[in-house]
Amino acid sequence: MTAAITFDNLSKVYGRGRNAKSALKGISFEVQPGEIFGFLGPNGAGKTTAIHVLLDFLFPTAGRALIFGIDSSDPQARRNVGFLPEVFAFDGFLTGRRFLKLFDRFGDKRRIERAGLIAELLQFLDMSDAADIRIKRYSKGMTQKIGLAQALAGDPKLLVLDEPTSGMDPVAKAKIKQLFLKLKSEGKTIFLSSHILADIEDIADRVAIIHHGELLAVDRISELQAGRASEGCTIVFSGDSPQLINEINTRAETEQDDSRVTVTCRDRASKEFVLQKIMASGGDIIKVTPVGSSLTSHFLKIVSQEKLADD
Ligand SMILES: Nc1ncnc2c1ncn2[C@@H]1O[C@H](COP(=O)(O)OP(=O)(O)O)[C@@H](O)[C@H]1O
Ligand SMILES: [Mg+2]
CATH class of the missing domain: 3.30.70.3400 (Alpha-Beta Plaits)
Structure with missing residues (x-):
């Protein structure tokens, strides 16, 4: 089966000479179709950089990234991808609903079908009322929800979400997790980054842990959890x-x-x-x-072991 995402010995160096900053140091892993895959690492680890190479916003310095087997430099690779950036700015003059309609034109669905899907999605996200208010009035959590809805517009097979639950309250987080599981049941692949393990541990099938641009572990969540039971x-x-x-x-x-x-x-x-x-x-x-060791402390342990090795 062709992997949904392939990172193949991917490296990225920002700048050059004395200012050179090695943000990715040859990372390789694959995300399989139908997986919810967590891309975990502390701030500055290189998550956003890897995502930006994947979506062809940045050239890799070495190695490559593929989407469903197509090199990220080929625009065809992004055909089936919905993306939520880590930091994003909307035109605040549009209402949430108009904004989504704009984005939804990129999909293949017929207009009537699209309007139904948008309404359904807004309702699911508890955004039906807010949908007709201008985005500039939204809270951070509401903006994030509209951003997520935008990523889903056009019904893509793969979702690439950079810190999707940042700024959301616990109720919204729970709702979003429910949405991810629903999307998974429809056969979608979800690749999401986070620096907060607790935000993904109960929904992700597998996680890759990255730190200082290096891949430290790729683990099935159930195995990480079994590891903690032994402690x-x-x-x-x-x-x-x-x-x-x-x-x-x-x-x-x-x-x-x-x-x-x-x-x-x-x-x-x-x-x-x-x-x-x-x-x-x-x-x-x-x-x-x-007890004694949550997945979070396992994550911190892996990261700090690497840190010790650095010193
Ligand atoms: N445009 C840039 N120029 C130089 N360094 C950058 C740039 N973008 C990110 N970096 C550096 O690359 C490293 C990885 O950043 P990033 O990919 O944003 O990490 P993460 O998303 O995991 O927080 C950090 O040290 C960051 O400071
Ligand atoms: Mg980031």
Whole structure:
């Protein structure tokens, strides 16, 4: 299957001579069709640069980027792409609805069908009322929603979104996540960048982590989550055998509440020990929850390990 996005040993150096700044240092990875793919990294990591090369706003210094197998320098590559830039300015005199109508002309759909889709999208984004107000009156979150709707106009197969949820309140963020999952179910591919892991961890299938222009990891979110489970957990079980609790206390901390016991295990070894003891004594395990290391701290760990290697 042709990848939706291919970054092939992509490098970008801004400026030259003493002012040269190496923003991308040979990154390679692929995004498969139908994936929600998170492009993660702290500010200044090189995310926007990579996206701008992908969309042919910038020349690569070396390597290449492809969209559905077509080199980014070929305008055909962008035929099936909707884009939300990180920083964008609209003509504030237009209302949200007029603005979307303008953009929607680029798609292949018939006018009547398009008007229906726009109305549906505005309603989904809770923007039906705001749609007839001028964009210059919009809050940051509302502007971002209209920007997203603009990326969807024309019904593209691939969405490239640079920090799409920045500036949005939690309610809007949740709504947008729902929209992404809906789009995925329709077979779209979504490539979104973020410096906030929590904003993408529950919707992305995979993530690429980039830092100082280098690709540090490409991981399936489920694998990252499995990794964090091994670092520690709480176990809740029912059963109040004092002998069992004494045994558990040698390797973990317990807290008792009626017949329920909550055990905090610091590492994998302790988790395995405790689970075995509970099962051997016939206790009933109610819940095992990973704690101690969120995906965010995993991300920070990867980034800081790289930093240490730098020093
Ligand atoms: N036009 C430019 N000229 C020189 N350096 C730039 C330019 N644009 C970005 N950079 C630098 O390249 C690096 C990557 O920036 P960027 O791609 O915007 O990162 P991100 O989107 O991950 O925050 C940063 O160090 C930034 O300062
Ligand atoms: Mg950026």
